[in-house]
Amino acid sequence: xxxxxxxxxxxxxxxxGPVRAIDGVSFDLEESEILGVVGESGSGKTxxxxxxxxxxxxxxxxxxxxxxxxxxxxxxxxxxxxxxLRGNEIAxxxxxxxxxxxxxxxxxxxxxxxxxxxxxxxxxxAMARVEELLAEVNFPNPHEAMSRYxxxxxxxMRQRAVIAMALxxxxxxxxxxxxxxxLDVTVQAGILDLVRKLRAKHKSAVVFITxxxxxxxxxxxxxxxxxAGRVVERGTRTELFSDPRHPYTRxxxxxxxxxxxxxxxxxxxxxxxxxxxxxxxxxxxxxxxxPVRYEPCEAGKxxxxxxxxxxxxxxxxxx
Amino acid sequence: xxEPMTEKDRPILExxxxxxxxxxxxxxxxxxxxxVHAVDNVSLTVRRGETVGLVGESGCGKSTLARCLVRLYDIxxxxxxxxxxxxxxxxxxxxxxxxxRLQMVFQDPSASLNPRRRVGDLVAEPLRIHGxxxxxxxxxxVAELFELVGLLPDHVMxxxxxxxxxxxxxxxxxxxxxxxxxxxxxxxxVSALDVSVQAQIVNLLADLQEKLKLTYIFIxxxxxxxxxxxxxxxxxxxxxxxxxxxxxxVFATPAxxxxxxxxxxxxxxxxxxxxxxxxxxxxxxxxxxxxxxxGCRFHPRCPIAADRCRSERPELKEYRPGRKVACxxxxxx
Numbered sequence: 001x002x003x004x005x006x007x008x009x010x011x012x013x014x015x016x017g018p019v020r021a022i023d024g025v026s027f028d029l030e031e032s033e034i035l036g037v038v039g040e041s042g043s044g045k046t047x048x049x050x051x052x053x054x055x056x057x058x059x060x061x062x063x064x065x066x067x068x069x070x071x072x073x074x075x076x077x078x079x080x081x082x083x084x085l086r087g088n089e090i091a092x093x094x095x096x097x098x099x100x101x102x103x104x105x106x107x108x109x110x111x112x113x114x115x116x117x118x119x120x121x122x123x124x125x126a127m128a129r130v131e132e133l134l135a136e137v138n139f140p141n142p143h144e145a146m147s148r149y150x151x152x153x154x155x156x157m158r159q160r161a162v163i164a165m166a167l168x169x170x171x172x173x174x175x176x177x178x179x180x181x182x183l184d185v186t187v188q189a190g191i192l193d194l195v196r197k198l199r200a201k202h203k204s205a206v207v208f209i210t211x212x213x214x215x216x217x218x219x220x221x222x223x224x225x226x227x228a229g230r231v232v233e234r235g236t237r238t239e240l241f242s243d244p245r246h247p248y249t250r251x252x253x254x255x256x257x258x259x260x261x262x263x264x265x266x267x268x269x270x271x272x273x274x275x276x277x278x279x280x281x282x283x284x285x286x287x288x289x290x291p292v293r294y295e296p297c298e299a300g301k302x303x304x305x306x307x308x309x310x311x312x313x314x315x316x317x318x319x
Numbered sequence: 320x321x322e323p324m325t326e327k328d329r330p331i332l333e334x335x336x337x338x339x340x341x342x343x344x345x346x347x348x349x350x351x352x353x354x355v356h357a358v359d360n361v362s363l364t365v366r367r368g369e370t371v372g373l374v375g376e377s378g379c380g381k382s383t384l385a386r387c388l389v390r391l392y393d394i395x396x397x398x399x400x401x402x403x404x405x406x407x408x409x410x411x412x413x414x415x416x417x418x419x420r421l422q423m424v425f426q427d428p429s430a431s432l433n434p435r436r437r438v439g440d441l442v443a444e445p446l447r448i449h450g451x452x453x454x455x456x457x458x459x460x461v462a463e464l465f466e467l468v469g470l471l472p473d474h475v476m477x478x479x480x481x482x483x484x485x486x487x488x489x490x491x492x493x494x495x496x497x498x499x500x501x502x503x504x505x506x507x508x509v510s511a512l513d514v515s516v517q518a519q520i521v522n523l524l525a526d527l528q529e530k531l532k533l534t535y536i537f538i539x540x541x542x543x544x545x546x547x548x549x550x551x552x553x554x555x556x557x558x559x560x561x562x563x564x565x566x567x568x569v570f571a572t573p574a575x576x577x578x579x580x581x582x583x584x585x586x587x588x589x590x591x592x593x594x595x596x597x598x599x600x601x602x603x604x605x606x607x608x609x610x611x612x613x614g615c616r617f618h619p620r621c622p623i624a625a626d627r628c629r630s631e632r633p634e635l636k637e638y639r640p641g642r643k644v645a646c647x648x649x650x651x652x
Contacts (some may be wrong), residue, residue, distance in 0.1 A: 006361075028597050040513040040514055041513055140602075140603070144617075153605045154605075156604060157604065182379055184376040184540065184599050185376075185506045185540070185542065185581065185584040185585050185586075186376060186580060186581060186584045186600075187376075187604075188584065188586070189583075189586075189598060189600050190600050190601075191585035192586070193600060200512055204526070210444060211514050212514075212586060213514075213588050214585065214586030214587045214588055215586045216584045217587070217588040217589055218587075218589075241588055241589070248515075251515070252514060252515055253588060255514070255515065255517070255518035256514075256547075256588065257518075257521070257541060257543040257546060257547035258547075259541065259542065259546060259570060259571065259582070259585055259587050260571065263546070263547055263567065264547075265525075266522050266525065267518040267521055267522055267547065268518070269518035269519040269521075270515040270516075270518065270519075271519070271521055273483040273484070273486070273513065273515070273516050274513055274515065274516075275485075289515075
């Protein structure tokens with residue numbers, strides 16, 4: 001077991017009162033497994049992973065629950081210890097590659113610095129490793145690319161450079177937060193291919209956060225669907241896409257226009273918009289938008305249960 | 320031979336070899352003054368009541384083309400005709416009466432709505448500028464528009480920040496249709512919205528098109544949304560159209576190798592455990608429009624490029640009624 005998260009809760013104090021961004025999220029991740037986390041803005045998908053990385057440093061934030069990495073508790077670990085893990089055993093990729101790159105140094109220098117910081121090898125050795133890494137992420141001319149500055153690269157190439165940086169220390173866990181959202185589909189296809197290959201080669205476990213159901217269905221082994229800070233459904237890719245159970249998952253899948261076959265005259269849309277975390281509805285957060293809601297939905301929050309394929313819905317529990 | 324032109328067939332907007340070039344740098348910069356060929360030799364006909372979808376990677380010139388079509392940019396070369404009338408070089412004052420009939424909706428509704436004004440006021444603004452309506456008539460029209468786009472009457476007094484992204488885009492749409500336009504150019508209107516909200520706006524646009532007999536030019540990077548909305552598709556690459564045809568046909572049987580790669584790259588939800596779709600992964604990046612490649616501009620990335628493609632640029636040719644492709648070796652079905 002690489003990662004085991006239990007009942008994770010993250011709340012922030014704000015001017016308008018306390019906000020619970022994550023409300024009891026639990027999941028496990030095995031070696032070389034890809035977990036897809038799907039959700040819209042405000043669903044808590046990013047915050048839960050920032051918590052795992054120990055990157056929530058806001059003094060107004062409270063983190064409860066347990067995050068175990070290879071059996072070691074991360075919640076409450078001193079920043080020094082966390083820094084030793086981050087970038088080394090745990091690596092991250094974000095939506096905007098420029099959050100991880102500095103514009104004033106070359107790509108080669110930046111990746112080499114990371115290797116030297118964690119591995120203490122000579123500069124020449126680190127540079128040789130950088131060239132290997134850039135070749136691995138399909139830079140056409142890795143040696144030349146090392147002397148490039150980020151602004152000289154396209155968006156897709158920058159994201160590849162960040163992936164090379166993330167892989168530089170053979171991480172056991174790779175967290176990718178919407179890494180392809182800002183890229184064109186043609187470039188995205190290449191990056192997804194790369195993630196698959198790297199998982200096979202480095203045996204890294206991957207948490208892949210996205211809002212795109214298509215991306216998840218192509219990449220993930222297991223999927224977790226989030227809504228308003230809670231996990232509403234989890235299961236293997238096949239379970240989730242061939243037998244979606246939660247009304248939100250079903251509605252979301254239904255509202256995606258098809259790429260082949262007959263066009264529907266109208267798309268089955270979900271009414272309303274995702275709730276503000278400041279004003280969550282009573283009971284089930286999806287209730288006000290749900291086509292099958294009934295009395296119990298307003299009374300309490302449905303639990304996820306313990307099954308491998310589970311949905312947090314009273315209707316599903318009843319059936 | 321020629322059948323009489325019906326109202327439906329008459330082009331509402333037409334471009335003939337339209338080009339837009341930007342000049343960048345100064346004579347003092349390292350590379351000197353250079354020219355970006357953002358849109359190059361585009362001839363596109365838009366008929367009344369249809370939706371033409373423009374697709375292509377970022378930097379392919381689709382947004383630049385859209386802005387040229389409503390004359391937000393000056394056109395460098397070629398012609399732009401609105402209902403057969405040449406508007407390529409009309410002055411701003413000559414364009415003003417036309418602006419009413421040509422409207423645009425942008426990607427980010429919060430960037431196009433003034434945060435300090437109430438949304439009712441924002442929707443009323445075009446009515447005040449163009450119309451000769453009394454205050455009472457304007458208020459009635461605003462109420463009518465709010466109902467059309469699915470906003471509540473008491474929303475008029477609110478400020479943009481009080482709305483969700485989807486509602487803000489409804490305000491943007493209400494403003495665009497306030498003057499009963501004929502043509503609306505929609506530049507990524509759903510891209511900034513949450514997935515669960517996109518379908519609502521797509522449906523709203525379809526309803527409005529039917530009710531108000533609108534013609535759309537629709538730009539989005541999400542190909543499945545473009546397919547849903549469009550009757551016709553134009554695929555752009557490096558400033559030019561490389562393929563054109565009815566939306567469902569182009570998606571089912573793309574003729575240009577670039578369209579094939581683009582469509583195959585879209586991730587789709589598949590319930591079968593392993594992907595059955597064949598994926599074409601393009602190597603390399605979109606070349607810089609500062610230094611477009613010789614011959615066919617797609618040849619450096621094309622899986623089937625031959626010698627001819629390096630030297631001779633293929634023209635956009637109609638190979639079947641309604642279907643055009645610019646390729647020496649298209650996949651014809």
